[in-house]
Amino acid sequence: MAQDRQSWAIKDEAIYEDLVQLMNLTSEDINLLKELYPEAEKRVREMTDDFYSRLFAHEMTKEYFEGKDMExxxxxxxxxxxxxxxxxxxxxxxxQRLRIGHIHVKIGLPVRYPLAMIDIINAHGEKIAETGSNPEKAKEAVQKVTALDIAIFNQAYEDNQLNHLVELVGNERLARRLLQGLG
Ligand code: HEM
Known part of the structure; x- marks a missing residue:
């Protein structure tokens, strides 16, 4: 028998706080990341070039950019x-990041594509972290914030699926059971 979960009651704005609390970014994490900002600024174009190179090299992802202003x-x-x-x-x-996730839901982009881009973000984040005062800790902090982005992208897609299923079946409990694979 499926059990109701407390997390199911967390909705809308409460999700933001739930995620912030879960990730528990410490003041040390925050300071290490902030310290890296100038270096990140210097390397940002290199990151975005790598990002779009991968997406343009793959037919399935390239087509989303037809007619888009790439600059x-x-x-x-x-x-x-x-x-x-x-x-x-x-x-x-x-x-704000959830809003960006929803933009990707709306263009009909499968969630695997944004999630498959996180390694590029992490690789550049790590290179930037290496220039900081505590590279190992800074790398961990980078991974924490990018893990938060994975959660956020998934949340945007799940919100959309759950909302539509609730509309179809008339109640959220049943919709959640269906998403769990239970009848
Ligand atoms: C880590 C992954 C990704 C991040 C962080 C990201 C970030 C963004 C951001 C910040 C915008 C601008 C949103 C705005 O107008 O406010 C955007 C737009 C867009 N993204 Fe992504 N993106 C990701 C992955 C992808 C992938 C994998 C594709 C396609 C294969 C894609 C296609 C697009 C398109 C087509 C737009 C323009 C949407 C429109 O205005 O019509 N994105 N993205």
């Missing part, structure tokens, strides 16, 4: 990357 997208993802090093990981930060 604008370099800037947008560059800002998203730099925000990792601004030292502010509050509920507004989660909300």
């Amino acid at each position: 604008y997208l370099h800037k947008m993802i560059g800002n998203w990357f730099l925000d990792l090093f601004r030292g502010n990981y509050d509920q507004d930060y989660v909300k």
Whole structure:
């Protein structure tokens, strides 16, 4: 028999706080990331070039960019990357990144594609961390904030699926059971 979970009651704005609490970024993490901001700024274009090189080399992902202003997208993802090093990981930060996740839901992009890009973000994050005062700790901090982004991307997709299923079947409990694979 399926058990109801406390996490099911966490919705909307409460999700931002739930994730912030779970990740528990310490003041040390925050300071290490902030310290890296100038270096991240220097390397941001290298990161966005690698990012779009991969997506343009694959037919399935390339087609999403037809007719798009690529300079604008370099800037947008560059800002998203730099925000990792601004030292502010509050509920507004989660909300803003969840909004970006929802933009990807709306363009019909399978979630595997954004998630498969995290290694590029991490690789550049790690190179940047190596220039800091405590590289090992800084690398861990980078991984923490990018893990938060994995959670956020998934959340955007799950919100969408759950909402539609609730509309279809009429109640959330049944929708959750269906998503669990239970009848
Ligand atoms: C880590 C993964 C990713 C991040 C962080 C990311 C980030 C962003 C950001 C910040 C924007 C601008 C949103 C805005 O207008 O405010 C954007 C737009 C967009 N992204 Fe991504 N993205 C990711 C993965 C992908 C992938 C894998 C694809 C396609 C294969 C993709 C396709 C697009 C497209 C087409 C837009 C423009 C949407 C529109 O305005 O019509 N993104 N992305």
